[in-house]
Amino acid sequence: MRIGLTGGIAAGKSTVAAHLKERGAYLIDYDQLAREVVEPGGEGIRQIADGFGLEAVQSDGSLNRKWMADHVFSPEAAPDAKQRLDDIEHPLIYRRAQELERQIAKKSSSGPIIVHDVPLLAEVIDTIPFKFDHILTVEAPEEVRIQRMMETRGMSREQAEGRIRHQSSREQREAIADVVIDSTQPIEQMFEHLDMLFAQWQ
Numbered sequence: 001m002r003i004g005l006t007g008g009i010a011a012g013k014s015t016v017a018a019h020l021k022e023r024g025a026y027l028i029d030y031d032q033l034a035r036e037v038v039e040p041g042g043e044g045i046r047q048i049a050d051g052f053g054l055e056a057v058q059s060d061g062s063l064n065r066k067w068m069a070d071h072v073f074s075p076e077a078a079p080d081a082k083q084r085l086d087d088i089e090h091p092l093i094y095r096r097a098q099e100l101e102r103q104i105a106k107k108s109s110s111g112p113i114i115v116h117d118v119p120l121l122a123e124v125i126d127t128i129p130f131k132f133d134h135i136l137t138v139e140a141p142e143e144v145r146i147q148r149m150m151e152t153r154g155m156s157r158e159q160a161e162g163r164i165r166h167q168s169s170r171e172q173r174e175a176i177a178d179v180v181i182d183s184t185q186p187i188e189q190m191f192e193h194l195d196m197l198f199a200q201w202q
Contacts, residue, residue: 002133003133003135003201005137006119006137007137009119009163011183016138019191025113025115026108028114030093038089051084052071068085090124098129113198116132120168122175122176123167134178136179138181
């Protein structure tokens with residue numbers, strides 16, 4: 001069974017993913033895959049250097065994340081910058097996710113529950129090469145998420161608002177989901193809801 005997991009940035013999706021993994025689901029973390037595909041010396045970093053210029057890569061060959069954030073997510077970024085970055089990264093991420101699914105299928109004796117943790121699932125639902133049995137979105141009010149980003153990630157309000165602006169809206173995420181998880185509820189209550197869902201999937 002394949003589960004799509006998404007949610008607004010800083011809404012609590014990682015907490016939900018970790019709990020499902022504890023229950024026995026296999027987790028494919030697309031944020032982790034996004035980091036892997038731009039590792040020094042890889043195909044992704046070469047394509048980014050070609051597409052954005054050498055300033056996008058630091059002297060040690062790693063991605064210059066601050067420079068990229070300024071040139072992709074800031075209000076001054078070129079209108080097509082995010083799309084150009086997505087066109088480089090997404091095919092590489094999907095290829096890696098397909099490899100991981102094959103590895104899980106080989107080592108799992110029974111039908112595994114595989115959770116694809118995809119922050120941008122609403123944006124890529126028409127192009128991602130997977131069909132999902134269920135889609136969960138984890139949601140919290142925008143102001144709560146902004147405060148979390150400022151407190152836990154050291155972002156300014158402008159940076160936090162920029163990240164939200166470059167994601168799908170709550171309405172777009174809920175439109176593709178069959179389950180909405182409210183992360184502002186007490187965590188015990190949220191986990192009870194997840195446990196009930198997991199039991200149904202099993």
